[in-house]
Amino acid sequence: MLRASSGYSSGEDSPGGDSPQEPGTPVKPTSESFRERAVWAAQGLALGLVAAALAWPAATYVMKQARAVQQPDPVPQESALRAAGNIPPRPTVVMGGKADFGKVKASVQARQLASWVMAGYDHGGRPFAILDKRQAQVFVFYPDGKLAGATPVLLGYAAGDDSVAGIGLRPIAEVRPSERTTAAGRFVAQPGRNALNEDVLWVDYEAAVSMHRVRVTNPAERRLERLASPTPKDNRISYGCINMPVKFFENQLWPIMGKRGGIVYVLPEKKPMEQVFGEQMKRAQAGMPT
Template sequence: MLIIGAATAGTALSLAAVTSGPPVLSAASVSSSSARVRASTRSADFGQESPSPDARHVADWIADSRDNANADFIIVDKRDAKAYVFDAEARLRGASAVLLGAALGDDSVPGIGSRPIAEVRPEERTTPAGRFVAERGRNLKGDDVVWVDYEAAVSMHRVLTTKPSERRLERLATPTVDDNRISYGCINVPVAFYEAYVRPTVATRRAIVYVLPDIKPVQQIFHSYDVTAVRRQASNRATGDPLSTR
């Protein structure tokens, strides 16, 4: 995390997790939804990437439900320590390994954004999960960042190398995810990836950032539904398969 206490510097940007917006379907309600009987569904295009099942699930749900409201979006898969940048039509633009909060957890401690960084305990250094409206801004040092959760002082920014002992560049380069937990909660990305994909995504308009959970089920965080199941049910109905009515 670049800073703790960002919320005390300047006017807040109102970038807290979105709790309202375009209607979405929960797994419980999908059986009565028109989504079940649609003739076709939409899926995300990951190109040559092989995402985790959770990342695929959320990306396909975003594509099908249009939860992104015609905005470009970024998925941060914490379990896989990877970020995916998509255009508004759910086509992948770029993907990269990322560094995340040192502590496992899906929630920020209340008020953490206004506390000095020295007072943040190790177990509080989490990257919160959820759906966030992101926007470019600057930290107290004047560096441009992408604010994910402004109130919690969580941003996405270029990887920090100010403490060589942390070996952040080396952590990004390893094939494992075990050493990708090092920050105070912020999402560190390679400089080239930030300049080529992250920064342009929020350069002129809002973007949505979906941070997948460490512990909680993704359906609980996003109220998402299984697009593959919806597609299968629609196909069964079209062919008159009696199993589709069960």
Template sequence: MNRAVIRDELCRGLLGGLALLALTLPPAGAYRPDAASVSPAAHRTGALRRADFGRVAPGPEARELADWIAASNDNAGAAFAIVDKREATVFVFDAQARHRGSSPALLGSARGDDTVEGIGTRPIALVRPEERTTPAGRFVAERGRNARGEDVVWVDYDAAVSMHRVLTTDPSERRLQRLASPSADDRRISYGCINLPVAFYEAHVRPAFAQPGGVIYVMPESRPIRQVFGSYDVGAAPR
């Protein structure tokens, strides 16, 4: 594969020392714990661990997913982030499922939860509008650097999708203004990458994924979350 091809202007670069991640957690989509992975005693006593959002009020599906991650330990004791595509919002949690920060995000302009095979090797000019999706799923975060030497967090390296500081190289896209918009629709502008405010990236994303093993959950917008993650409603977990 030609690793020099750049997508979303900067979303391609060096990937060093990250093969160890494959040993830390299962590959994206491979680990689907069910109710059996949670202690039966926890079901009996109602002591299931839930995510702590603090004063933040997420949507019901984001809360359900976060609670399931906490109860099932799907994050394998690592920090994690949830990307709510419908709300174009990112939530960052520590290893104990405690909310550390959330922010609006810019996402792929095309609706959908899948990527086209081989899209990460194409020049950006050849990525069609309908192919500019942010893929849904469970991804082991991979830290790396882009073509400008800036650090990014790879979500899906083969598809050239990363989480990074907002790009402002094309003023006509008005990315900073879109980030500030209350409308989630306004925040659909990228080729698939997840653009975040610089201050949020520095304060929350970099620290959360400083160590290998972090997990990024990108919620779907065309399929049920339980179908994508094998999750369940912790409040209605089997006994």
């Protein structure tokens, strides 16, 4: 019946039923075939409407999901990313800047080194600190070269500009007084914790040298009195670490270098400054960044 309703016969099912026809010969439709075609058309239309009604909610849902997937997420504001700490702050200084000590007194060597650092962009836009061992004083700078603060500090007991090889792996009891030096040079400092679980700024991790709060574990050493004295001559007492007043560490150093670290420059006390910081001097003269 389905093939007959198409208006063509193959001879297997002749509409008239009187005589066979040649395959593919057109046959004149009868009234019965019209009724059959109408019924099938109505049934097909009804089925189509039902299928469309059932499929429409699903199709709508799929289209909505597709649009949701294709639509990009809104781009977060840069200020929000910076506040969350996901991207570093922009450098606030450009090559060729100048160091600003304000009204704080500083040695000629400390001022010269700060000038080289800024002129050659040696700090790479990071905060930095300069330790003047001869004066037992630390200067902490913002990335733009402005002084954040200065403080007296305690240093390694022995004078010298180098660390003994492997000193950081030896027990303190095995470190001789002549080996308790605070080495000179440029150090990439990183915040961390020591064996006592205290916040420290690691200056030279391999040599176990850090900047940290002054500790009063041995009253006979008179560390607080040494920090308060007007002369740097009695500030040599540590095993090499740089001890500073608690308030300065917590209010000046740590807020500036406690998250991403910075650069620490330790001035020499025996070697010529040009020998230790020759590269910084050359970059400053040439105006080249690190």
